[in-house]
Structures are given as structure tokens and as C-alpha cells.
Amino acid sequence: MSETRSRRRGAQLEQAILDAAWDELREVGYARLTIEAVAARAGTSKPVIYRRWAGRAELALAAWFRQVPVPQGVLDTGTLRGDLLVLFSRIARRADSMMNEVVAGVMGEAFRHPEIAALLHDRLTRPSPLTSAVETIVGNAVARAELPPLDLPERVKRLPLDLIRNESTLCGTPLTDETLASLVDDVYVPLLHGLAALQERALRKRD
Amino acid sequence: MSETRSRRRGAQLEQAILDAAWDELREVGYARLTIEAVAARAGTSKPVIYRRWAGRAELALAAWFRQVPVPQGVLDTGTLRGDLLVLFSRIARRADSMMNEVVAGVMGEAFRHPEIAALLHDRLTRPSPLTSAVETIVGNAVARAELPPLDLPERVKRLPLDLIRNESTLCGTPLTDETLASLVDDVYVPLLHGLAALQERALRKRD
DNA sequence: AACGATAAGAAACGCAACGTATCTAAAGGC
DNA sequence: GCCTTTAGATACGTTGCGTTTCTTATCGTT
Missing domain, CATH: 1.10.10.60 (Homeodomain-like)
Structure with missing residues (x-):
């Protein structure tokens, strides 16, 4: 030795x-x-x-x-729902490996240490490969005329990660396909349609 | 003594x-x-x-x-957005007092103790005064014709709490009015409109 | 190449809380 | 009024904390 x-x-x-x-x-x-x-x-x-x-x-x-996010290849399944499902399961797979438990644990301490909370918050709200993937997917859907054109608020771009983190931290177990489908079908797709509709309505009213 | x-x-x-x-x-x-x-x-x-x-x-x-949720008085500000803002800030006020830090801390341990995760998950997904408040508010909005009639998936009923917990656990600090407004305006109201629209569309297609 | 500032590595510290084991005596059931 | 249950007290070894002290390897400087 x-x-x-x-x-x-x-x-x-x-x-x-x-x-x-x-x-x-x-x-x-x-x-x-x-x-x-x-x-x-x-x-x-x-x-x-x-x-x-x-x-x-x-x-x-x-x-x-320090663990750099693996850049993911572009995706295009041909439908908004399909693209979102792929995106959500990719996020979920990456998420449940580690992130959630660390986030949960750190958050527990962030309560008493504002600077830690700030670090964490900053990291999780910053634009990322993930938010731009959302932009791409929605852009493709708009190009396909699946959706009317729309502006995505930052919060909405972050929402997939937030939804998955929430679900995954509460469950402990890896998310099932049904859960992911529910997030897409019950929440995210309707949200996008609603956003587009409301923005269109606001635009029409302004003229 | x-x-x-x-x-x-x-x-x-x-x-x-x-x-x-x-x-x-x-x-x-x-x-x-x-x-x-x-x-x-x-x-x-x-x-x-x-x-x-x-x-x-x-x-x-x-x-x-064991801490019984304080039953909140019914609310009716006259608009969907107004009702939701009141609801969201009530939740936020109750939430950031305690719940988040406990949830975060417990979740950290739930990772290794499935039975704790189950307890927690069960508690947070069960119908509650909160989900029925959502039902009431949406019901009122439908009655006012602010929204077309719609079915609320359980997940959507839980969403206000999830959104606020997510935000509030990440921030550490109490949520600002702007944040709550963003949750309502950028996410929840559009989501409700989108849900209604998609359900209406599905119904029309079936006929 | 020798020197001196810097910082790594080893060891030990007191402290706090863990989770457990042992014992006693108080409460409640019959 | 006996007898089972179990609360309350105490003390135990263990683990990890965060810090202090000291030695000595490494690096930059002259």
C-alpha cells in the first residue's frame, strides 16, 4: 500500500x-x-x-x-401531446434519480438559511435546456397549427419541471406512465390551449 | 413546586x-x-x-x-379571478406558516421509508376543504357564465395547493402578491379555460 | 535551490441527539 | 385491594457535528 x-x-x-x-x-x-x-x-x-x-x-x-445536464436530442413525434409525453418522461427519469431527494433535503435547511434558498431558487427558475425544449415543442405545435400562436410566460415554461418535481417528491416511487399522462392531459395541454385562447381573445378586444 | x-x-x-x-x-x-x-x-x-x-x-x-384545518368561510368576490386570488392567498398564508418545511423535511426521509411517503402522499391527495373550495369557486364561475361547464379532474383540484407548495418551498420567503397573481393569471385561469374548451370540443365531436 | 507562505491531512476535542435498556412506582382493570 | 400495564427517570454507547491544534507537503518567490 x-x-x-x-x-x-x-x-x-x-x-x-x-x-x-x-x-x-x-x-x-x-x-x-x-x-x-x-x-x-x-x-x-x-x-x-x-x-x-x-x-x-x-x-x-x-x-x-457540477453535474452538467446531458443535452437531449431534439424531439418531434408529430403531435403536441406526443412531444410533451416524451419530454415529461425524460424529465421524470432524470428527476427521480437524485434531484428530488436532494431538493427536498436542502429545502428543509433552506428554511433557516436564506442564502441556500436563494441558490436553490435561482437554479430552479433559471432558463435551462428544459425550458427551451418547451419552447421548441410549443413552437412546433404552433407551426403545425395544433395551437394558435402564443407567448409562454416563464412560469409556464418551468411548469413541467415543477409538476414533476412535486409529484415525484410526494410519491417517493418513480412516476407511472399514467401519472405522466395525467400531467400532460389534465394540466399541461389544456393550459396551453387556454393560454392561447385567452391571448387571442385579448388581442381581438384590443383592435 | x-x-x-x-x-x-x-x-x-x-x-x-x-x-x-x-x-x-x-x-x-x-x-x-x-x-x-x-x-x-x-x-x-x-x-x-x-x-x-x-x-x-x-x-x-x-x-x-391532528391540526384540524380551519374551515374557511365561503367566498364570492364576483369574479373567477378574484375568488381564486383570495383562495390562493389563503392557502399561501396557511401553507408558509408550517406545512412546507415539514413536508420538505419529511420528504427527505420518505425517500428511504416508503410507508412515510405513503402517509404523506395520501394526506396531500385526499379530497379536502381545499379541493371543495375549488369546486365551489369554479361552480360559481360556471353559474355566472364566466366559464363553460366543465369537469375538474382531481389533479386540477389539487393543483392550487401543489403550485403554492412548490413555489413556497423553493422560495423560503412568503409568497408575494405578484407571485400569487402569476399563479392565477398565467396558470390556473388559463388552465380552467383550456379544460372547458377541450371538453366542449370533445363533446361536440362525439355528436 | 533554498525559503517562506499556504493549506492539506491527521488527530482529538466537547457537544448534541440518537435510539435502547433498566428500573421504579403510579395508574387502571378486575 | 391485587396485578397487569406502562409512564417517567436515568444512564448507556454511538454517531456525527463543527472546531482546534499541530505537523508537514506543496507551491510561488527570490
């Missing part, structure tokens, strides 16, 4: 810690994440971690944010 | 513990809830609590469920 492993510093060490934290998150989840375990796994010690992050929440968020 | 306080048992003791747990929840939140503090506050001891509940999550849920 070589005791000669060189002593890491700076960015290299930071990466190793974040990798270890991510692995721990995947194995035991946020609730059982301990600084000590992360330190052990990264082959370092607690003070090194505490010098960089204030606590579990910051560390977990840093580890999470 | 009278050491003669009678020794409570059974239901009476249970109430006292749940009251103490609820008070602790309001004071320090779920993240800092400790069994020891609850025991101390209730004037009892840890084993008594562990004999009844398996851990923090179960205790917190029990304390929460």
Missing part, C-alpha cells in the same frame, strides 16, 4: 471532494449524507471540507450543480 | 405529546425538531415517545395531521 499519494490542493482537491459527495448522495441520499463520509471517501479530512463549504447543504448543492 | 402532577396515560398523554411536538415544529421547524425537546416540553421522557412513534418523521406527521 503506497502511502506516497501526493497531497492534492486547490481545484483538483475540490473536484475530488465534489465527486465523492456526489457518489455519497447517490448511495445514501441527502438525508444520510455526512461530511465525515465524504471526507473519508475523498481521502481527505473534515477541516478541508469545512474550509470550502459551510455545511451539508452547500456541499450537496455544489456537487449537484 | 408540586411534584404531585398526576401521571398521564393513553390518549391524554398522547395529546400532550402531539401538542408539544406541534409547538416545537412551530418554534424550530422540522429540521431542528428533536425527540428530546418534545419529551421535555411535554413533561415526559423519550422512551414514552419511542413506544408510540418510530421517529421524527412519524411524530411530526402525526402532530401535523
Whole structure:
């Protein structure tokens, strides 16, 4: 056993810690994440971690944010509903792997630490590959004349993720196809039609 | 100091513990809830609590469920949007007092304890005063001919609570009036119109 | 190449809360 | 008034916290 492993510093060490934290998150989840375990796994010690992050929440968020979202290929099933179903299940698949438990756990602490809440909120409301996927899908539907032209409020672009996170955090179990279908059929598609109709109506009234 | 306080048992003791747990929840939140503090506050001891509940999550849920929702007076501002705004802000006011942090915290543990997830899910999807308030409001709007008649899927009845919980858990801070207005104007009202339109369209096609 | 500032790594700290086990004596059922 | 149940008290070992102290490897500078 070589005791000669060189002593890491700076960015290299930071990466190793974040990798270890991510692995721990995947194995035991946020609730059982301990600084000590992360330190052990990264082959370092607690003070090194505490010098960089204030606590579990910051560390977990840093580890999470570093995982770059895999850019997803464009999709076009030919119908709005079909595209949305694919999008929703992609989100759900990615979501239930990890995110929800981390989000839930971190949120619990965000209650007392506004700066953590801010980090989290910022991350989850920022435009993302996901919101632009929504734009593309709706744009395609409009081009197909499945929908009248419409403006998407930011909140509506975020809604798929919010719906899925909500559902998935409450269930614990992975979302079923029926649930995803219900989100699309009972909520999102009607919402898009309603938005388009109301915007059209407002436009007509203005003339 | 009278050491003669009678020794409570059974239901009476249970109430006292749940009251103490609820008070602790309001004071320090779920993240800092400790069994020891609850025991101390209730004037009892840890084993008594562990004999009844398996851990923090179960205790917190029990304390929460026991708090009966205050039945709210009927509301009728004369418009769908107005009624919804009142409803949403009522929910938000009640929600951010406690619920979110407990839900977030419990969800963090639900990840590893399916039976807790089930309890929580059951509680949050069950018909409630809230879902019937939605029914009433929408019913009134239909009666006023603000909306065509429509069936509300269960998911749509639950949506106001879900939207507010989502927003409120992410923000940490109490929801602003603008946020509530955005939920109503960008999401819920369009959704109702879209649902009505699609249902109407489906009906017409069937004939 | 030697020096000095920086920061990693190891160890130990007191603290808080965990969940459990043991014991006593008080309450309620019969 | 006996007897089963169980509340309440106490103490236990354990875990992880967040911090402190100290040694020494690494890096930038001269």
C-alpha cells in the first residue's frame, strides 16, 4: 500500500471532494449524507471540507450543480401531446434519480438559511435546456397549427419541471406512465390551449 | 413546586405529546425538531415517545395531521379571478406558516421509508376543504357564465395547493402578491379555460 | 535551490441527539 | 385491594457535528 499519494490542493482537491459527495448522495441520499463520509471517501479530512463549504447543504448543492445536464436530442413525434409525453418522461427519469431527494433535503435547511434558498431558487427558475425544449415543442405545435400562436410566460415554461418535481417528491416511487399522462392531459395541454385562447381573445378586444 | 402532577396515560398523554411536538415544529421547524425537546416540553421522557412513534418523521406527521384545518368561510368576490386570488392567498398564508418545511423535511426521509411517503402522499391527495373550495369557486364561475361547464379532474383540484407548495418551498420567503397573481393569471385561469374548451370540443365531436 | 507562505491531512476535542435498556412506582382493570 | 400495564427517570454507547491544534507537503518567490 503506497502511502506516497501526493497531497492534492486547490481545484483538483475540490473536484475530488465534489465527486465523492456526489457518489455519497447517490448511495445514501441527502438525508444520510455526512461530511465525515465524504471526507473519508475523498481521502481527505473534515477541516478541508469545512474550509470550502459551510455545511451539508452547500456541499450537496455544489456537487449537484457540477453535474452538467446531458443535452437531449431534439424531439418531434408529430403531435403536441406526443412531444410533451416524451419530454415529461425524460424529465421524470432524470428527476427521480437524485434531484428530488436532494431538493427536498436542502429545502428543509433552506428554511433557516436564506442564502441556500436563494441558490436553490435561482437554479430552479433559471432558463435551462428544459425550458427551451418547451419552447421548441410549443413552437412546433404552433407551426403545425395544433395551437394558435402564443407567448409562454416563464412560469409556464418551468411548469413541467415543477409538476414533476412535486409529484415525484410526494410519491417517493418513480412516476407511472399514467401519472405522466395525467400531467400532460389534465394540466399541461389544456393550459396551453387556454393560454392561447385567452391571448387571442385579448388581442381581438384590443383592435 | 408540586411534584404531585398526576401521571398521564393513553390518549391524554398522547395529546400532550402531539401538542408539544406541534409547538416545537412551530418554534424550530422540522429540521431542528428533536425527540428530546418534545419529551421535555411535554413533561415526559423519550422512551414514552419511542413506544408510540418510530421517529421524527412519524411524530411530526402525526402532530401535523391532528391540526384540524380551519374551515374557511365561503367566498364570492364576483369574479373567477378574484375568488381564486383570495383562495390562493389563503392557502399561501396557511401553507408558509408550517406545512412546507415539514413536508420538505419529511420528504427527505420518505425517500428511504416508503410507508412515510405513503402517509404523506395520501394526506396531500385526499379530497379536502381545499379541493371543495375549488369546486365551489369554479361552480360559481360556471353559474355566472364566466366559464363553460366543465369537469375538474382531481389533479386540477389539487393543483392550487401543489403550485403554492412548490413555489413556497423553493422560495423560503412568503409568497408575494405578484407571485400569487402569476399563479392565477398565467396558470390556473388559463388552465380552467383550456379544460372547458377541450371538453366542449370533445363533446361536440362525439355528436 | 533554498525559503517562506499556504493549506492539506491527521488527530482529538466537547457537544448534541440518537435510539435502547433498566428500573421504579403510579395508574387502571378486575 | 391485587396485578397487569406502562409512564417517567436515568444512564448507556454511538454517531456525527463543527472546531482546534499541530505537523508537514506543496507551491510561488527570490
